[in-house]
Amino acid sequence: MRKQLPNPYIPMLTEVVSITSENKVNDIKTIELKFKKEEDYKNFAYIPGQFAEISLIGKGECPIGIASSPTEEGTIKFTIKKMGTVTSGFHNCEVGDTVGIRGPCGNGWPMEDMKGKNIVVIGGGFAFSTLRSLVLYVLDEKYRKDYKDITVIYGNRDSGEVLYQDVLEEWDKRDDINVVLTIDREEEGWTRKVGFVAAIVKEVAPSPENAVAIICGPPIMIRTAVAELVELGWKDEQILNSLEMRMKCGIGKCGRCNIGNKFVCVDGPVFSLAELKKMPNEY
Amino acid sequence: MEQKILQKDQIAKLYIELSEEYNIYAPVKEKGNIVFKKISNSDQIELDYLNSKIPPKEVLFPQMEVLFEYKLDGKDVEIIDRQDLDEKILLFGVRPCDAYSFELVGNFFKAHGNWEDEIYLKKKENTTIIGMGCNSPRTTCFCTSVGGHPFQKDYIDLFLTDLGDKYLVEGISDKGKEIMQKLSWLSDAKEADVKKSEELAKQAEESFTTKFNFDLVTKVLGENFENPVWEEISESCIGCGSCTFLCPTCTCFDVIEENDKYNNRGRRIRIWDTCQSCLYTLETSGHNPRPDKIQRCRNRIMHKFSYYPENYNCLGCVGCGRCIQACPVNNELRIIIDKILEIEKEEDEKAVA
Numbered sequence: 001m002r003k004q005l006p007n008p009y010i011p012m013l014t015e016v017v018s019i020t021s022e023n024k025v026n027d028i029k030t031i032e033l034k035f036k037k038e039e040d041y042k043n044f045a046y047i048p049g050q051f052a053e054i055s056l057i058g059k060g061e062c063p064i065g066i067a068s069s070p071t072e073e074g075t076i077k078f079t080i081k082k083m084g085t086v087t088s089g090f091h092n093c094e095v096g097d098t099v100g101i102r103g104p105c106g107n108g109w110p111m112e113d114m115k116g117k118n119i120v121v122i123g124g125g126f127a128f129s130t131l132r133s134l135v136l137y138v139l140d141e142k143y144r145k146d147y148k149d150i151t152v153i154y155g156n157r158d159s160g161e162v163l164y165q166d167v168l169e170e171w172d173k174r175d176d177i178n179v180v181l182t183i184d185r186e187e188e189g190w191t192r193k194v195g196f197v198a199a200i201v202k203e204v205a206p207s208p209e210n211a212v213a214i215i216c217g218p219p220i221m222i223r224t225a226v227a228e229l230v231e232l233g234w235k236d237e238q239i240l241n242s243l244e245m246r247m248k249c250g251i252g253k254c255g256r257c258n259i260g261n262k263f264v265c266v267d268g269p270v271f272s273l274a275e276l277k278k279m280p281n282e283y
Numbered sequence: 284m285e286q287k288i289l290q291k292d293q294i295a296k297l298y299i300e301l302s303e304e305y306n307i308y309a310p311v312k313e314k315g316n317i318v319f320k321k322i323s324n325s326d327q328i329e330l331d332y333l334n335s336k337i338p339p340k341e342v343l344f345p346q347m348e349v350l351f352e353y354k355l356d357g358k359d360v361e362i363i364d365r366q367d368l369d370e371k372i373l374l375f376g377v378r379p380c381d382a383y384s385f386e387l388v389g390n391f392f393k394a395h396g397n398w399e400d401e402i403y404l405k406k407k408e409n410t411t412i413i414g415m416g417c418n419s420p421r422t423t424c425f426c427t428s429v430g431g432h433p434f435q436k437d438y439i440d441l442f443l444t445d446l447g448d449k450y451l452v453e454g455i456s457d458k459g460k461e462i463m464q465k466l467s468w469l470s471d472a473k474e475a476d477v478k479k480s481e482e483l484a485k486q487a488e489e490s491f492t493t494k495f496n497f498d499l500v501t502k503v504l505g506e507n508f509e510n511p512v513w514e515e516i517s518e519s520c521i522g523c524g525s526c527t528f529l530c531p532t533c534t535c536f537d538v539i540e541e542n543d544k545y546n547n548r549g550r551r552i553r554i555w556d557t558c559q560s561c562l563y564t565l566e567t568s569g570h571n572p573r574p575d576k577i578q579r580c581r582n583r584i585m586h587k588f589s590y591y592p593e594n595y596n597c598l599g600c601v602g603c604g605r606c607i608q609a610c611p612v613n614n615e616l617r618i619i620i621d622k623i624l625e626i627e628k629e630e631d632e633k634a635v636a
Contacts, residue, residue, distance in 0.1 A: 057355065
């Protein structure tokens with residue numbers, strides 16, 4: 001007899017413990033969730049780069065990348081941009097509200113394979129959430145020795161859009177990480193870089209030697225930044241992307257997130273450029 | 284193998300005996316179409332049919348299905364799981380192609396990723412199939428091209444062959460053999476009956492007019508994702524999705540909430556969705572990876588005949604021909620496959636020249 005499994009569409013229940021507005025225009029918020037049942041939290045063992053299906057019961061469900069790192073124990077965080085019914089619902093949440101969660105879903109960043117390597121993180125806009133998770137993870141005292149040099153290039157439209165100011169400040173204080181922040185246009189009071197992410201990648205010129213590049217951001221940024229890396233001698237296998245697709249179930253059943261014979265929700269969302277080149281250009 | 288005879292006027296007896304244990308779903312005539320419905324009386328069963336318009340997948344994977352229910356109480360939420368998955372289902376009169384579809388769908392709901400679709404799989408486990416051979420396949424049928432046969436018994440528990448005024452009955456699986464034993468009043472089959480059933484199977488197999496070389500199709504598809512032929516193939520498609528809704532192996536679904544606001548409760552449901560719809564892949568940002576019918580038509584064909592073989596080493600098609608019959612603009616599979624194979628021919632000609 002087949003092992004009886006629980007209904008995979010039933011969410012575990014969590015409670016909102018904090019809500020943080022992340023940008024000036026206030027359309028991006030980070031919500032922090034605590035599992036109502038301790039055993040659910042134990043079963044929710046995730047790695048950076050994975051996502052979860054989070055839902056407001058009665059409004060609906062959506063897939064969101066996990067912004068917290070597994071090293072931040074006790075709670076999990078999601079950074080959500082206000083877009084439609086469900087995300088707007090999350091923006092109207094209050095502390096104490098119930099949120100459903102299913103997951104963790106997807107493959108996540110290959111934390112094991114990256115051991116002993118230099119890591120170059122390139123992010124743009126609010127796609128930085130799973131990158132926050134990754135950087136916090138590799139900076140954790142338990143894991144820092146497993147990874148070599150860490151470079152973060154993080155670009156935004158303007159200074160008001162820079163997420164996670166608190167952790168960025170922490171990273172600035174450390175000498176074992178190189179954080180390069182950039183915004184698209186000059187702004188009064190801005191002392192960091194100015195220019196598109198691709199241009200900054202060219203300027204920083206990270207070496208492909210024993211390194212992995214992790215790229216997350218809008219499609220145009222990904223294309224241009226990848227082009228610069230290739231120029232610098234990076235191989236397709238060294239460049240990792242996290243893809244987005246419309247999803248419903250998050251567990252490889254509802255069908256819509258396929259690219260060729262792969263499902264982004266279970267085979268991805270992380271693919272190397274080498275893998276992507278083998279897949280049809282339909283994403 | 285033990286073979287028995289069921290007289291056609293004994294169907295009522297069979298129904299009475301089996302309905303004690305099972306909810307019986309059988310082909311019934313509704314608004315001029317054959318559909319599989321839960322019956323409460325053996326008179327409802329329609330025995331003179333080729334196949335149902337909507338495949339019996341609908342019984343295990345209904346167009347609308349509850350995933351769970353919920354009650355809202357202030358900031359608290361109570362989730363209520365499905366309690367009805369233990370229903371013992373008996374599907375009566377399923378054709379071999381549709382019986383095979385349950386195998387494919389079951390494997391899909393089990394295979395991809397770490398999660399199993401417990402809702403579907405539990406129902407499948409509780410289902411017994413009484414199948415029926417096809418004495419006269421339709422001109423649109425092509426199960427023999429996808430590894431099937433009008434008398435394929437592999438995915439059927441109890442197999443019936445229509446011998447005119449009676450059925451030859453064979454217990455195939457353990458479930459089916461158990462039912463055979465239970466129906467102790469069935470008379471023994473004579474050698475002539477068995478011989479007749481073999482003849483019928485042979486005749487049926489020989490009567491097929493629609494035949495495809497799917498090995499070649501899969502090969503050509505694998506090399507021609509970007510071929511301009513997709514423009515031609517999708518030209519007349521109106522994106523109605525009939526081909527997918529009526530396909531016994533199509534399982535894509537959407538998930539939505541249904542709320543009863545006055546009573547602070549509701550349910551999360553899944554409903555059939557189709558890759559032929561623009562909204563199916565439309566992302567929140569406005570980006571759509573399959574914005575035109577070219578990509579959407581291609582996705583359906585590639586899924587069945589290229590991605591499925593790549594992932595599961597079999598075709599995602601059972602050859603029932605419903606998509607051929609249902610297409611309102613006659614942009615049907617036979618024409619599409621011809622166009623795809625045309626690519627190969629052209630290339631061969633080029634090579635010769």
